[in-house]
Amino acid sequence: xxxxxxxxxxxxxxxxxxxxxxxxxxxxxxxxxxxxxxxxxxxxxxxxxxxxxxxxxxxxxxxxxxxxxxxxxxxxxxxxxxxxxxxxxxxxxxxxxxxxxxxxxxxxxxxxxxxxxxxxxxxxxxxxxxxxxxxxxxxxxxxxxxxxxxxxxxxxxxxxxxxxxxxxxxxxxxxxx
Numbered sequence: 001x002x003x004x005x006x007x008x009x010x011x012x013x014x015x016x017x018x019x020x021x022x023x024x025x026x027x028x029x030x031x032x033x034x035x036x037x038x039x040x041x042x043x044x045x046x047x048x049x050x051x052x053x054x055x056x057x058x059x060x061x062x063x064x065x066x067x068x069x070x071x072x073x074x075x076x077x078x079x080x081x082x083x084x085x086x087x088x089x090x091x092x093x094x095x096x097x098x099x100x101x102x103x104x105x106x107x108x109x110x111x112x113x114x115x116x117x118x119x120x121x122x123x124x125x126x127x128x129x130x131x132x133x134x135x136x137x138x139x140x141x142x143x144x145x146x147x148x149x150x151x152x153x154x155x156x157x158x159x160x161x162x163x164x165x166x167x168x169x170x171x172x173x174x175x176x177x
């Protein structure tokens with residue numbers, strides 16, 4: 001989420017026409033068509049952050065600026081060239097890193113929250129002990145994971161660390177309750 005992504009089509013021969021068809025998981029399809037002979041672009045139902053990027057010596061590529069969850073889906077490119085017609089398919093998966101917070105509840109137990117992550121974050125605790133976790137799904141496809149740590153014995157240290165594992169990164173925070 002928030003980064004840019006550039007998708008390209010294989011170029012063989014001289015290109016005459018390039019078409020991108022985007023089928024997001026949510027919302028209707030979008031198409032972008034570029035005709036080389038007239039240097040004309042036609043777009044249908046595409047958001048403003050999806051557009052062509054032109055680089056010297058390379059075919060026009062599709063750039064998605066400020067990628068959001070709404071851009072997740074299938075991206076299909078069709079290219080007509082002097083060597084024939086070519087097709088390439090991408091599936092764009094959008095990762096949303098969770099927001100980590102750690103606090104103490106009214107019983108003095110550490111509570112760790114990994115909010116609005118996509119996919120859901122995996123939470124673990126140091127030192128090891130028992131914990132309960134619950135997930136809350138949001139309408140935008142993100143998930144909040146809430147974990148409460150309960151120590152079975154009184155340790156020498158009362159510092160507890162919540163570790164968050166996610167495809168977008170790993171984080172940890174420590175707290176003494």
